[in-house]
Amino acid sequence: MLVEKHQNIIDNAVKANHERTFFAQYPEHPKAYGEDAPAKGEQEFKSLLNQPFEKLKQKVITGWTGEEVSPYTQEPLGITYPTMDVQELIKMAEQAAPAWEQRPVAERASILTESLERIKEHFFSIAHATMHTTGQSFMMSFQASGPHANDRALEAIAMGYSELQRYPSAQTWEKPMGKFTIKLNKNFKAIPKGIGLVIGCSTFPIWNSVPGIYADLITGNPVIVKPHPKAVLPIAIVVSLIQEVLEANGLSPYLCQLAVDSSSDLITKTLSEQPAVKIIDYTGGSSFGNYVESLPGKTVFTEKAGVNSVIIDSAKDLDAVMQNLAFSVCLYSGQMCTAPQNFFIPATGIKTAAGTVSFDEAVNKLKSAVEGIVTNPKMAAGTLGAIQNEVTCNRVEQTQKQGAKVVLASSKVENPEYPKARTVSPLILEVNAADQDIFEQELFGPIALIIKTNDTDHSIQLAQQMAHQHGAITCAAYTTDPVMHEKIETAMNRVFAPVSFNLTGFIWVNQHAAFSDFHVTGGNPAGNASFTNEEFIIKRFVWVGNRSLADA
Amino acid sequence: MLVEKHQNIIDNAVKANHERTFFAQYPEHPKAYGEDAPAKGEQEFKSLLNQPFEKLKQKVITGWTGEEVSPYTQEPLGITYPTMDVQELIKMAEQAAPAWEQRPVAERASILTESLERIKEHFFSIAHATMHTTGQSFMMSFQASGPHANDRALEAIAMGYSELQRYPSAQTWEKPMGKFTIKLNKNFKAIPKGIGLVIGCSTFPIWNSVPGIYADLITGNPVIVKPHPKAVLPIAIVVSLIQEVLEANGLSPYLCQLAVDSSSDLITKTLSEQPAVKIIDYTGGSSFGNYVESLPGKTVFTEKAGVNSVIIDSAKDLDAVMQNLAFSVCLYSGQMCTAPQNFFIPATGIKTAAGTVSFDEAVNKLKSAVEGIVTNPKMAAGTLGAIQNEVTCNRVEQTQKQGAKVVLASSKVENPEYPKARTVSPLILEVNAADQDIFEQELFGPIALIIKTNDTDHSIQLAQQMAHQHGAITCAAYTTDPVMHEKIETAMNRVFAPVSFNLTGFIWVNQHAAFSDFHVTGGNPAGNASFTNEEFIIKRFVWVGNRSLADA
Known part of the structure; x- marks a missing residue:
């Protein structure tokens, strides 16, 4: 029944995966979800605060833990989550697996799509949960944890649906031998590897986790979701809804378990090293990412740190360029893995339709554009959001003191709605190409470095070197010269x-659209996997x- | 022009890869290649003996080396091959790469197919070269290094041809934004990872190497082929022909280089550890295979050792079963990676249409069937071939002395055509399920172990354990019981x-057919890759x- 119900969604998603044109099953605008949804969602979020989260269908509980604090209010959410013994998690996953593996892929796809439809009904509560754990603005929380995440999950379901049916499940092979024929009946089975572990991060607890969760599930594997202890609620809601749908379809909710831990007693390594854990999806810092990648006998998918570059060569309208880039810098205070950090501008300036703009003028235009956002009360709070982790604020302070020329100092930004919000304006520094000790690393958070280069070739060389050595998830480039365009593209x-x-305008380098943009290529140190290519499945x-x- | 010429071959191969029905572009029967071909091929082989192999288009040579000895004549082939400095190999590959990468995939596919057509013209000389390096019989040498290898190469070309065109090379993405539309022009590029290294083995120098060679080339990577120093000639001929075709099409022959070394001065580790080497294909022992798999920053495809099991539960006609298995044991003296080694037979006997056959009778039937082959002058030499490496003979002797019950002792088998051929009959031992120290390892060569189990469930349990712990490339099973059939299939x-x-009859467990059977699953310790699934590409x-x- 579910198969018929959702076949159209799945077919469309399969087609979109191949064609890579614009496709969204879940509209990104909140208004698409009905008039009552916002109020209902806020109410739902509030009803979860200051009490144990009891929606999970995991019953063998060793204790309760919770340490989330809103970056907007600085108040604890007061929610505790059940903890489970690692061996218990493994045992329950193993028990749940066979029945799931035996379901035909079309059925698995429809059940998983049903779970997305269920999640859709909770987009607003999930948005509030995301906002008050990650510090994202409400709109970003809604889009990234709601429709965009659901679309990336559907993308993974659809890719699995195609790949698992790539070969005939049964086939006759007849070899002519002259006077007779040898006839073999063959079958081809996609055997799941085993338990998947999805390790989440504190900034995008849903968007970065659902591709791995759904990829594990569609391929017949049970999954254990290990959220960051500071950003549990969003994914806890999602996991509880997946469990509901699994159970409603006669399956064990233990196919998708939440494994919560606390900062003082982390279980990530213990879980990762379980022999029964065969697949690991990880989003986070490079040091732990490299450890996970090094584990023998595991299939590992990572998204780690990177240094994203902007190469500015020439432009029709440099003001439009700088406004676009300023927004990219401000958006969620540079806490996106796709945020630009290193801006390479030639000392000789930037050719524009209105003549060459000098290096200093260009720097000034970026500065003004950022100031335009952070001093605009209608834009500042909604664009910057709040800083998820105090450590990021400290990094901004430290970097500001490092001795490089400060183009724009970081300062506190007021959020009228949340006076205690941990919100600061981006720090912009100007450095020379020789200052590699400053720009040759990810400076996570609201930090932009303008690097003065000899010319665009020099910019390209440095951007390429950064991506090669330290990884890059995105690169933005501005040029009106087709030869330079080709050169930049080839080099990067x-x-x-x-x-x-x-x-320019309403499209930013930070955005990667499901069904069209591969997120992370998997080819440089920023990560070894990609949302969602075939390899991911x-x-x-x-x-x-x-x-x-x-x-x- | 070449694109049109070979489009039909490629289209058929793409279709076969998907459908997995019987398909062979290159007929396996020698008669398909013309009346003159055998004599011409033998002449060509002889013309290569006792002199430097000068067909390679690699010019910066550091010396000449060669140590091949025919397992049939015990005489050195007397051929020397050019050696090159490792840095030179890397440099030349890097220089050759960009022009190749820029060719459209359809063109790459057609040039590579053209090389297979060129190789086809030399199947007979390649067969002789294979025979006198590996010890395979002439027929196996012809088929495995000729049509079967070409078909596996074509399979890789076709899989690459599909995968590289999986996404549109250019696409327009239009996002409706209410009052306006954001329009992006997108392109999707399959960027080659870098230099490939293919490490060959001494028993199947072509069959096991061409999938990696062609997979590297079709995906736009240059490749360095490192043959086993005792089995260079067959792949040297192939590489020289690939080089010819590349050059004829305006490309550098250094896209596919042969890197010959000597047993006393191996360069495999040095090559493998070159930072510019990004992809490694390896066939051979597990210890070196595990080393290659552990190298950081490399994409590695391995085929290593495994322990292949035979589970005999029940059969219509046990004589037909034992004849089939005896042939599998004798074929190339168990030197195939797909050869069965451990025969699990219940102590309670085997149910057949003619009643239960006791364990001892069953053992006797296998013994008789093997004797029937090795004492038949028309079959023995052509089936057993010769032992590639003296070490294998020593292993047979050692195993025979180990104390297990000898069902059939190994002894010298006469080859009338080659009196000095290193040919022995298979050793068959009978052991108990408790003798895991004997059967829990690959005993490469003509060694079969019959393991007495309590019942078929016990057989399954042991076979499963062996595959899990030590790897397995194949498993043969005999049962007339559908429930047991399902049980065996699920467990393995x-x-x-x-x-x-x-x-039974003219089809054996040792055979894996291109375009239909995946060779090695990649899921157990016998190897991490599979000829040829998408992952391989x-x-x-x-x-x-x-x-x-x-x-x-």
């Missing part, structure tokens, strides 16, 4: 960094073919 | 081992997508 693609050219199972002599 | 598939059921390149604001 060579180190497996994608380039976005000449973005097919490494989670093994094709096994069996043969039987026909009429034997 | 769970450890990612494929099962062949009830093979798509891990050699990275999808990178670029975006440009339209009309910017």
